Amino acid sequence: MSTAVHRPDPDAELIGVLRGRSLRVTSPRLVIHRLLRDRDRHVTADEVRDAVAETLPGISLPTVYATLELFEELGIVRRVQAGGGAVRYDPRIDTHHHTVCRSCGRVEDFDGSDALQTALMDAEAGARRDGFAADGAAVVLSGLCADCRAAS
Amino acid sequence: MSTAVHRPDPDAELIGVLRGRSLRVTSPRLVIHRLLRDRDRHVTADEVRDAVAETLPGISLPTVYATLELFEELGIVRRVQAGGGAVRYDPRIDTHHHTVCRSCGRVEDFDGSDALQTALMDAEAGARRDGFAADGAAVVLSGLCADCRAAS
């Protein structure tokens, strides 16, 4: 039971990636990384700031943005542009899509069917044939969430 | 040859719709409507303002936004949220999607396959089953446009 690595320390994981790129291991990076793992839900920069401020009271929004941008480059989060409000950062890396409520702005995950996935890959291939080097497809369903529909 | 309506006057069309809702026929509405017909391409509010300013020098951005919002309600344009920049207003009402260049922000149309359309409708139906009243599906392919790829 000594070299148990069944559930690797997420910090250690991040530290490895940062070291591998000669980037510095700093408190904001560690704390934000933990937050993303704990929430496992797309969050806005503001939400990250508020949540992280409990641990690092001095955290600044520019640092949050810089860190999330870095994490995006590292493949730790994905930017999600859904609806008109703030950009979301999604710790779910696997292929999935989003619903956005036209009324309250709420954004939820939604897993596409295999057929959708195939059709999107075909669409990317088609775009490439036209000279556009597609590297990602995002689907956003808009409408009314259950709560807003009940309230109206 | 008197009652020729083969190519109905777009102004007359808009005027009819406005009258039908007891809305007023004003210069900004007519001129912006014409612009959208002429361009037949998704435009930003800023682009509309610049283009319309040639005809109506005093046009204001709030009026442009108000008019585009009205046109959206009337089903004349569709809001397109693609990439990080400004919202686009698309005079193409029929179902189609968009590519957005990660480098220059350029947005282009792209027609999905029937398979994609079917898969999206299935996705909407699935979301409805989960309580989300989906009424639209938008696909955005991100990547590098031909120009930006050539330049890199």
Place this chain on the structure above:
DNA sequence: ATGACTGCAAACTCTTTGCACAACA
């Protein structure tokens, strides 16, 4: 010690709001 990273403040872009005047019906 050195340079990357942070925090602060300020700027910037896009969009909306409040209010008085103009103009459509």
Place this chain on the structure above:
DNA sequence: TGTTGTGCAAAGAGTTTGCAGTCAT
């Protein structure tokens, strides 16, 4: 004439930038 729509100015949300100081290496 009575509103509806417009223009102006200003505010607002979200994000980025510049710079001085701090801290990981």
